[in-house]
Amino acid sequence: WSLGLIILASLVVGRLVRAGEFVAEVAISAMLVLGVTQVASTAWDRVLETLIGAVVGLLFNFLLAPPVWVGTAGRSVEDLARRMRQLLLRMGEGLTDPIPVERAASRLHEARRLDDDIGEVDAALRQAEDSVRFNPRVKEGPLHRVVLRTGLDTLEICTVVLRVLARTLTDLAKERTGEPLFTPELGTALEDLLARVADAVVSFAVLVAAEVSSNAETAERRLAEDLAAALVSRDRLAGLLLEGVRRHPRQWQLHGALLAEIDRILDELDMERRAGRLLEELDRAAREQRERHPRTAAFRQWARRALPRRQRR
Template sequence: MTEFSGPAARYADLARRLRHDPFVVQTLRSTAAATLSYLVALWLSSEPAPLTAPLTALLVVQVTLYSTLTTSLRRVNSVVVGVLIAIAFSAIVGLSWWSLALVILASLVVGRFVKVEEFIPEVAISAMLVLGVTQVAHTAWDRVLETLIGAVVGLLFNLLLAPPVWVDTAGDSIEDLARRMRRLLLDVAEEFAGAPPVERAAARLHEARRLDNDVADVDAALRTAEDSLRFNPRVKEGLLHRIVLRTGLDTLEICAVVLRVLARSVTDLAKVRAGEALLPRPTALALQETAQHTADAFVSYAVLVTAPDSVAAEAAETRLAGELRAARALRAHSAELLLAGALREPGHWQLYGALLADFDRVLDELDPEHRGRRLMEELDRHARERQERRERRLRMAPRPGRARAER
């Protein structure tokens, strides 16, 4: 196989990253779908410049097939509702300042009831555009036709050229988050052996608080990945993929909160020490080793959650189990040393206990058995929800159909 080096390697890496960038993929797909819908509308519509069709295609072609389908339905629904409102008002009152106000008010209220979500203003826009022309029926039909063309072209575009499955991108985001958490924990643990000023300890605390933004970014990438698994014929066991990734992110999010609490405890200890060493050297070294194995466990857990196959998952789980065993053993040794320190300084026992409790919470969250229980609980919950939806459909079905379904 040919190996690239120098500028060629950089260009190849850039092309690979662009090919897997949701923004780049979405931009190219939206441009192509909008242009195609405009050509189709020129052929089918009587309008000389049917721009509603490419506008609709631009709005409905989403990064996943599921979001494209739901967006196209809401878009068409909003336009049809707005056109119907305009036709009703034009037949009764015509166009004036007060009728325009009533049209806008009615459109926004009705849009809320028909649940078109982000397309509520589109109901009012469609109503105003149709109400402001002389040939109401002709303009209304053209607007509905162009909207249908854009929605159908956008939907067919995603059906025939299926958008990528963004699981790998979400997995990379989860691993990046785990590595940032690892680096932060190691940075916080460095302070145990020194006498950090309160300002530096507080800076670690602010860095831990910024993890919330990182978690939000990963959550957005994960929602895109979850939508890409819905209605996708190329994906088997899409529900399991979604649950594995979602529970994995939930665990890391809990650990991020615990890291923030740990940084808070270190900041409080720095305030109490007032420039002196936070902990005796043996105790500090034991806690630093505990933090090292715990930090490595973050990455192993992320690799386990995002593993593409069972072989990689088993290897990651083996590494994770070993790191958790080492961390628990060192945590037990740290507890003995902290207990001795608390007996010498009873006024600091609550801070020492807080450090141990934070490590205990993280180790418990990363435990593979805990993860297995979470997965089973989520699968059971989805199974119950499906059963409840099925029972509701049976209760709402007509009696002959209900009898056949029960049989």
């Protein structure tokens, strides 16, 4: 019962001092201290060793600043977008010719393998997030984390939609063996739209990486141009699809699915949508920070209010 009480008390103390993921280590330290004969001296030795380790770690980080992996994470996001672009371009090849089901299915398998690439980029982002946390070289660590994380979330949604798009083309190839998937005019329009969507995906990734550097304005302008061109091509394809379905209503639902999936990708890449998502994530991060450290947040708020009065004096 004494061991149970010391574990319970240690967990409560860990919560009160907001030890976070190290709450369990507080209880472990308490059990180690309880298990030895010289309790008082061992407890003080444990505290002293902890303080020495903390001071050494802080001095090491100030004298030899740890590396920042934000740039590497940004490049990994761009690499993912370029792989998505290559897949979109391959999906747009030969749409006016008979496409073997095996070739269409291979595009579907490539789209499914993008999940592995998402996992690699996520690991790079976690490394970048750890490198900016409590790093004296980084002044806007939370902003970098939110920008990269929301960018990866958007690309992950796009990969899911891209996988569905590849599945729709595979179903069309199964239904139309030995004949072209689309008429020459319709196939050319769809190939052009897929190419413009591919360019927009890369421009979005460049914008995500540029928002943590100095080239954000150029990247934003390029993304706006690519999205505008894609929307024009999309409207042209929608008219051609409608006319084609009226003349030949075979598999009309698959034609509508193609257009809906492309619309979803363009909607995810929209800049206003991204700006709103960034603001939401930044507000949520600030709110969590205030809830986690209410006294620090109250002191900062008081300091911001007191600073103008001092300046006026």
